[in-house]
Amino acid sequence: MGMTITEKILAAHAGKEFVEPGELINCKVDLCLGNDITAPIAIQEFERIGAEKVFDKERIALVPDHFTPNKDIKSAEQVKVLREFAKKHDLKYYFKIGKMGVEHALLPEQGLTLPGDVIIGADSHTCTYGALGAFSTGVGSTDLAAAFATGEVWFKVPESIKFTFNGKLNKWVSGKDLILYTIRQISVSGALYKSMEFHGDTISGLSLESRLTMANMAIEAGGKNGIFHVDDKVLEYVKKRAKRDWTVYESDKDANYVQEFEWDATKIQPQVALPPLPDKGVDVSECTDITVDQVVIGSCTNGRIEDMREAAEILKGKKVNPNVRCIVIPATQEVYMQCLAEGLADIFVEAEAALSTPTCGPCLGGHMGILAKGEKAIATTNRNFVGRMGHPESEVYLSNPAVAAASAIKGRIAHPEEVL
Amino acid sequence: MKYKGISHKFGDHINTDEIIPARYLNTSDPEELAKHCMEDADADFMKKAKAGDIIVAGENFGCGSSREHAPISIKAAGISCVIAKTFARIFYRNCINIALPIMEAPEAAEEIENGDLVEIDFTKGIIKNLTKNKEYTAKPYPPFMQEIISKGGLMNTVKEKINS
Numbered sequence: 199m200g201m202t203i204t205e206k207i208l209a210a211h212a213g214k215e216f217v218e219p220g221e222l223i224n225c226k227v228d229l230c231l232g233n234d235i236t237a238p239i240a241i242q243e244f245e246r247i248g249a250e251k252v253f254d255k256e257r258i259a260l261v262p263d264h265f266t267p268n269k270d271i272k273s274a275e276q277v278k279v280l281r282e283f284a285k286k287h288d289l290k291y292y293f294k295i296g297k298m299g300v301e302h303a304l305l306p307e308q309g310l311t312l313p314g315d316v317i318i319g320a321d322s323h324t325c326t327y328g329a330l331g332a333f334s335t336g337v338g339s340t341d342l343a344a345a346f347a348t349g350e351v352w353f354k355v356p357e358s359i360k361f362t363f364n365g366k367l368n369k370w371v372s373g374k375d376l377i378l379y380t381i382r383q384i385s386v387s388g389a390l391y392k393s394m395e396f397h398g399d400t401i402s403g404l405s406l407e408s409r410l411t412m413a414n415m416a417i418e419a420g421g422k423n424g425i426f427h428v429d430d431k432v433l434e435y436v437k438k439r440a441k442r443d444w445t446v447y448e449s450d451k452d453a454n455y456v457q458e459f460e461w462d463a464t465k466i467q468p469q470v471a472l473p474p475l476p477d478k479g480v481d482v483s484e485c486t487d488i489t490v491d492q493v494v495i496g497s498c499t500n501g502r503i504e505d506m507r508e509a510a511e512i513l514k515g516k517k518v519n520p521n522v523r524c525i526v527i528p529a530t531q532e533v534y535m536q537c538l539a540e541g542l543a544d545i546f547v548e549a550e551a552a553l554s555t556p557t558c559g560p561c562l563g564g565h566m567g568i569l570a571k572g573e574k575a576i577a578t579t580n581r582n583f584v585g586r587m588g589h590p591e592s593e594v595y596l597s598n599p600a601v602a603a604a605s606a607i608k609g610r611i612a613h614p615e616e617v618l
Numbered sequence: 619m620k621y622k623g624i625s626h627k628f629g630d631h632i633n634t635d636e637i638i639p640a641r642y643l644n645t646s647d648p649e650e651l652a653k654h655c656m657e658d659a660d661a662d663f664m665k666k667a668k669a670g671d672i673i674v675a676g677e678n679f680g681c682g683s684s685r686e687h688a689p690i691s692i693k694a695a696g697i698s699c700v701i702a703k704t705f706a707r708i709f710y711r712n713c714i715n716i717a718l719p720i721m722e723a724p725e726a727a728e729e730i731e732n733g734d735l736v737e738i739d740f741t742k743g744i745i746k747n748l749t750k751n752k753e754y755t756a757k758p759y760p761p762f763m764q765e766i767i768s769k770g771g772l773m774n775t776v777k778e779k780i781n782s
Contacts, residue, residue, distance in 0.1 A: 222760060222762050235640075235643045235685065235687075236684065236685065236686065238646050239646045239686055239687075239690075242646070243773050247773050247774070247776060247777040247780070248777070249776075249777075249780055264643075265643075265644060269644070270644060272644035272645050273644045276644065276645075276646075319684075320684055320686075321683075321684055322682065322683050322684040322708055324684075336684040336708050337684060337708060337711065337712075338684050338685075338686040338689075338708060338711065338712035338715060338716075339686040339712075340686060340712065340715035340716055340771065340772050340773060341711065341712075341715060341772070343773060343776075344715075344772050344773065344776045347780055348776060348779060348780070352762070386631055386678060386681060387630075387631065387677055387678040387681070387704065387706075390678060390704060390706070390707065391707050417682075417708075420678060420681060420706060420707070422707055475631060562635075562640040562643075562683070563635075563639065563640045563641055564640055564641075564643075581633075581635070581683075583633045583635040583636065583682060584635065584636055584658050584659075585635060585636070585639055585658045586635055586640075590639075590658045590661075
């Protein structure tokens with residue numbers, strides 16, 4: 199019997215010829231990462247057991263991105279723990295303010311996440327790197343601590359679900375809409391413990407940014423990982439940046455899938471996920487009566503240059519509605535510089551949006567845009583749980599950058615066509 | 619390992635933002651985190667919960683963020699065990715790794731009601747609802763995971779490995 203791309207990558211990292219779903223294995227990791235919220239616990243656990251050396255100082259990335267630039271004294275203390283650990287162990291990839299970005303946008307840019315890798319991160323959106331043909335998944339701080347010490351992690355080999363999208367996308371529909379549509383169809387637990395593998399001519403036509411957005415939200419369907427096959431778009435991106443060698447894996451034709459879905463992408467409209475779960479998706483046209491107080495464009499889901507361009511196309515020459523705060527957050531310094539070089543920064547500021555330095559900030563209700571009781575936001579982020587962006591009685595709606603930008607102008611949820 | 623406590627019942631898809639909201643994540647101190655355990659799912663939870671009590675929930679408990687602060691806050695709040703129909707995968711492995719007893723038992727999770735007195739034999743995988751006089755069996759752990767739990771968490775197994 200054949201294997202899926204996920205099974206092949208896991209087998210190779212477990213030193214096996216063949217693995218099958220359900221099997222418990224120990225895998226070598228190519229990269230492990232932590233942030234200012236999760237790494238302090240990992241470092242504490244690493245030190246508690248008396249570990250003295252990290253397994254490889256070039257395969258650990260520490261990215262203080264959640265509550266940075268430090269929002270308060272406690273957050274500053276947490277970042278200090280990362281900085282001192284990085285210094286003590288001479289870690290090559292610690293990203294201070296000024297070099298850092300939102301981790302899952304930053305690490306691919308840095309050429310640290312490559313095809314065929316096994317990557318774990320103490321952050322649930324670590325699944326993002328599946329867009330590059332890697333097996334990558336979120337874990338907790340203790341798993342990260344164990345990986346710091348041993349370079350290994352335990353896994354149960356997941357079953358795989360195959361998702362196929364065919365047909366040309368409608369204008370203003372992107373990877374965000376495809377993944378929101380997917381979660382809407384299968385629910386927030388539809389891929390629990392499973393691998394989500396994406397196929398079809400729509401996927402081949404998608405930009406790498408859109409694929410990163412899709413893989414990023416695999417966790418919102420409960421998925422262990424989201425994964426795409428490596429094509430020329432991936433190779434072109436990786437060749438310019440890779441810090442190591444990589445290996446390309448492909449699913450066998452006779453690989454086994456527990457479920458298969460095939461959808462006609464031409465029928466998909468821009469999606470909005472209503473609070474309080476990412477599977478409460480509707481077409482944008484069904485919710486244009488909802489007024490918003492805040493718009494957030496950014497995050498590990500949609501803070502890349504393509505997202506900035508899409509938002510700028512809508513906001514160019516217009517003003518954000520007087521009743522709305524619009525916050526635009528390029529996810530990395532590279533994206534920020536591109537926004538400056540392409541004149542997007544001018545468009546945002548002239549439109550009276552706030553343009554922020556990279557941070558996860560408002561996405562998880564950390565800082566830089568917290569909601570008051572009863573307020574509503576539409577955001578290009580990944581979660582709309584109760585209290586996610588602030589007060590437990592505030593609400594978050596999820597969309598792509600074009601819908602978010604159009605909503606910023608209208609002061610209510612809007613289709614991009616309404617403002618052009 | 620045996621536990622006995624009052625059940626606190628929750629629904630499906632209780633996520634880690636509800637278990638421990640991000641506004642409290644600027645610390646990893648278990649006692650601090652325990653003060654806010656389950657706060658956005660039930661603001662009065664910590665007023666009601668007593669040491670040894672049990673959380674009973676529906677599907678996909680612990681979905682969302684990978685924050686280990688969620689199981690840490692539950693453990694530090696004195697909750698002895700979490701029973702659910704299913705668990706989200708990162709939360710599941712975090713619980714095993716920090717040795718917070720959790721049991722996947724769909725029938726028990728469906729039928730146990732808020733306030734029932736529940737007795738759990740974790741080693742045998744048996745859940746007894748003493749209020750309703752009913753017994754359930756939980757899905758057994760593979761030996762590999764049992765070993766992690768019996769040693770008090772993943773780091774203790776890593777400690778043995780690096781010292782050997």
